[in-house]
Amino acid sequence: MNRIEASYLIETPFEVEQACQVMAGEQSCGTFTRLAAETDDFRKRHAARVESIELLDSVDAPSLPMPTRPQPPGTRYQRARVRLSWPLENLGPSLSTLMATLAGNLYELKEFSGLRLLDVSLPHAFAEACPGPQFGIDGTRRLSGVDQGPLIGTIIKPSVGLSPDATAEVVKELLDGGIDFIKDDELQANGPHCPFTERVDAIMPLVLEHEQLTGRKVMVAFNITGEIDEMRRHHDHVLAAGGSCVMVALNAVGLAGVSHLRRHCELPIHGHRAGWGMFSREPLLGMDFAAWQTFWRLAGVDHLHVNGLANKFSESDDSVAASARACLTPLFEPPGPAHTVMPVFSSNQTACQAIDTCRAMGGRSDMIVTAGGGIMAHPGGIAAGVRSLRQAYDAAARGISLADHARDHGELAQALETFCP
Structure with a gap:
């Protein structure tokens, strides 16, 4: 063609x-x-x-x-x-x-x-x-040490206002809780209250220490959104510090910015779609996610946000499911590259959505599930919140109802009682 x-x-x-x-x-x-x-x-x-x-x-x-x-x-x-x-x-x-x-x-x-x-x-x-994804699904799994099932992740909260040391304290709790993936909020890049390099330098020693203890490096997506030279510099700082992921707000950086970063980058690029509502909220204006994501996959992102089921925003579950499946649909027929990327579910995610999310993915588990309150607000604490998500997605993979699985898994039972009225 x-x-x-x-x-x-x-x-x-x-x-x-x-x-x-x-x-x-x-x-x-x-x-x-x-x-x-x-x-x-x-x-x-x-x-x-x-x-x-x-x-x-x-x-x-x-x-x-x-x-x-x-x-x-x-x-x-x-x-x-x-x-x-x-x-x-x-x-x-x-x-x-x-x-x-x-x-x-x-x-x-x-x-x-x-x-x-x-x-x-x-x-x-x-x-x-076009460069296309450098790591994609397989590379993300290799770097994170998660061979099967979704990567259970979260967003550092509060989104802004924490100092580098206070941010590191939150990360320490998450590491101890058994998390797979941690990301900056899209609002936190290089603000004066939490300078980027100081934040990385406070967090990465904890990540590396945890790797020594467990044999697995938790993936932290540091938000490097900024001017091109600044993004390159911050990427290099994360790489030198032993990090394994960087994040950009795609609509803020633009196609040329992402393509340039991808050609320089040695780490997976976590693509945040902040501003997506400008393209999607009016049914007769803008563009569908199926079209929008094509540009960013070609530009070289490895992960793409798709919102989440039962989210706090205006997007329907059908739209979220279609977006997630689009990330896993090859861009080109063989012998062209598939350029598949890891869909990222977020927004009000708890154990409650696990079965519906797996169904939306057609049974595939190639996804990152980022739950903020669903982990940090769990009545048993952060570690219990992480376990509740794992238990929920394990039940979904095995075709067991959440209620049945919760009988022998206390953390899931607490999550269902708290988040799934």
Whole structure:
């Protein structure tokens, strides 16, 4: 395949075919009027094509305002699923230009009262040009020493306000409690109350001491989000200190920032999707996770946040489940690389969601489950909170109900009583 393809959900008061042709022209070689240089041969070589149109329902009010194209009363707004394609020659395998092409000015076109990018299919040239994940699922399991089952993790809380020494005290409790994975909050990077290098220097001796005692190095994702030179410098500090993971807020750093970091990086990149609601909350605007995650997997992240079931945010369980499965779906057909990454469940996660989460994953256990209050607020303490998560996911893997498993596992019983009314 030498063409880039993308599917969209659109809504328009105009004739659908005409609106789609405007969309294809705007995002390739066309403009508001045909130019002398835009010959038929030129358009054949460089124009985007409308590959298919599937008409859906119509509605009597626009999903998004149309102040510059007001419509008369009684207008119907037709929805459709459309698929467009572009010649690879237009942009080459450039992630940044791909984003500008597939998710650029088309959102502003007057013809549309709704437009959402659904999915992306790319030629193998992108697999060859883009770095992709360096560690992915297998590398994460190897570095963390967790060969099977989910990695049980948590987020350092309070998110901000702790000094480096106070942060280390929390980490010490988590290490002693048997945690697999610890991450900074996305709000904690290099603030004046908790400077990055001081935080790393306070935490890593504890991690290495714990490794000497147990033979397993707990993975700590230090948040290096910042300017490019700062991210490189902080990555190098984590590496020199013996760390095994760094974290970036993807939307804050951008595709070019992540790609640059990936080519420098010697550690897994934990990708946080802070700001995801800007793309997802309006059903007729933005993009689906299936499309969004394609860019970041190609850029080189190894883990991707997908929210969690029964979360505190606005996302449905079906959407969360689809996002997690997308992380495990190969980006390219063989012989291209799969570029699969570890989905990260978070937000209000406790032992209660274990069975539904495993079901959403189709029985696969390649995931990181980060539970904040579900571990730290367990009535038996942090160690009991960690054990309750392990017991819950063990029950799910074995096809045992949580209630039945809790009869012989006190920590799980306490978690169910506390968190699962």
